[in-house]
Amino acid sequence: MLRRGLRAEIRWFCIWLAVFATTGLLLGGLTAALLCFSFGYIGWIFTRLYKLEGWVNQARRKHPPEEELHGVWADITDDVQLMFNRHEKEKLRLEAVVYRVQEMTTALSDGVVLVDARGNIEWWNRAAGELFNFQNIDLGQKVTNLIRFPKFIRYYDKGDFNEPLDHTLAHKNQLEVEFLVHPFGQNERLIVIRDISRLSKLERMRKDFVANVSHELRTPLTVLRGYLETLEDADNVPPVWHKALGHMQSQATRMTSLINDLITLSRLETDEKEHSQETVNLFALSNIIAEDARHISGDKRHLISVSGDHDITIYGREQELRSAVSNLVFNAINYTSKEGVILIHVSQGVDGTHISVSDNGEGIDPKHIPRLTERFYRVDPGRAVTSGGTGLGLAIVKHVLLRHNAELRIKSAPGRGSEFTCYFPPARSVIPIQRSA
Numbered sequence: 001m002l003r004r005g006l007r008a009e010i011r012w013f014c015i016w017l018a019v020f021a022t023t024g025l026l027l028g029g030l031t032a033a034l035l036c037f038s039f040g041y042i043g044w045i046f047t048r049l050y051k052l053e054g055w056v057n058q059a060r061r062k063h064p065p066e067e068e069l070h071g072v073w074a075d076i077t078d079d080v081q082l083m084f085n086r087h088e089k090e091k092l093r094l095e096a097v098v099y100r101v102q103e104m105t106t107a108l109s110d111g112v113v114l115v116d117a118r119g120n121i122e123w124w125n126r127a128a129g130e131l132f133n134f135q136n137i138d139l140g141q142k143v144t145n146l147i148r149f150p151k152f153i154r155y156y157d158k159g160d161f162n163e164p165l166d167h168t169l170a171h172k173n174q175l176e177v178e179f180l181v182h183p184f185g186q187n188e189r190l191i192v193i194r195d196i197s198r199l200s201k202l203e204r205m206r207k208d209f210v211a212n213v214s215h216e217l218r219t220p221l222t223v224l225r226g227y228l229e230t231l232e233d234a235d236n237v238p239p240v241w242h243k244a245l246g247h248m249q250s251q252a253t254r255m256t257s258l259i260n261d262l263i264t265l266s267r268l269e270t271d272e273k274e275h276s277q278e279t280v281n282l283f284a285l286s287n288i289i290a291e292d293a294r295h296i297s298g299d300k301r302h303l304i305s306v307s308g309d310h311d312i313t314i315y316g317r318e319q320e321l322r323s324a325v326s327n328l329v330f331n332a333i334n335y336t337s338k339e340g341v342i343l344i345h346v347s348q349g350v351d352g353t354h355i356s357v358s359d360n361g362e363g364i365d366p367k368h369i370p371r372l373t374e375r376f377y378r379v380d381p382g383r384a385v386t387s388g389g390t391g392l393g394l395a396i397v398k399h400v401l402l403r404h405n406a407e408l409r410i411k412s413a414p415g416r417g418s419e420f421t422c423y424f425p426p427a428r429s430v431i432p433i434q435r436s437a
Helices: 004-027 030-061 072-107 126-132 150-158 197-233 239-270 282-300 318-334 366-371 381-387 393-403
Strands: 111-115 121-124 165-169 175-184 188-195 278-281 303-308 313-316 341-349 352-359 407-412 418-424
Touching: 004 030, 030 072, 111 126, 126 188, 150 165, 150 175, 175 197, 197 239, 239 393, 278 282, 278 318, 282 303, 282 318, 282 341, 282 352, 313 318, 318 341, 318 352, 318 393, 318 418, 366 407, 393 407, 393 418
Parallel strands: 303 341
Antiparallel strands: 111 121, 111 188, 165 175, 175 188, 278 313, 341 352, 352 418, 407 418
């Protein structure tokens, strides 16, 4: 259905066409009359277009003018006016939303910094301003020019924000904070700074408690084991006591292993990560572990072998790596039936260095795999007790790998065995030196 303005335009067009045609017929010059009408109408159209263009320009620069047009041109200006009003309403609504979000973000105790695609600061909340003493003049400045900590600059420039960054603010009374960077939009970033001082204090208290208790328990357990060994070797002990002494000695040994593992975990958590780096030949280390494993296997007569390149070497801490791989191999012994096969394989490629321990044992249900590295988590508690495990082996493996920027991947299925693979990044690889002929 035609709109009112267009209908009026057509009506006037027809009226003027009829007037000019009639006049032409009466004067004997129809063609001349139609040409005059055509040129006149085209001129009038251009005049209206000129006015409409001026009206639109003024509406774009400021606001729609008060001047009214007629006919189809009035319909066009009404539509522009309607769109302008809608735009203004949407603009006001969005401004209200932005203001509301800023109000809520300002109320947060966590610091929030908004950074554009070029790394310049666009906005911050009150908490962030207090943490880093931001001023209005800092708007548009590079975030790495204002948050100058070298560790943060490396973290921000690297662009890998899967893990948060912890840092101590010396200018804020050693306040411990955590940086979380969330990319969004067109390479923009939202930086959230959380105060983790209380959590860090609780974590230190937990670590200190575990370490102190473990050390305090080691001495009395050593004394108990000494007396139990003396009683077992004594000739005048009644035979009925031998079984009880054997059980006590077994449990004391298990408790000693548990305490040793707790001490190891505590040391891994508190020692400096980059302390005492050295080159470690993983193939040679695997052979040493395999030899120890054959002795532990004993009557089970597992087939334990090592494969891979003999020259694969990485930067790390040999004692920690030996502890991690040993735990994987000894777990394989505990959960693989007699005469089972255990393979230690070492490989290296462009994606880094891998060392895997696989077996053809009973396997693990996939639902347990995500929790295997938790402390004291057991797939089968009864089975674990009989095997003598402490439930801390894989937790130690995880912490050792974290200290080597590596990760543990597990593949397993019930009845199909298991494969535990340690992935070390390429930066850990030692490039072999080519000897000249």
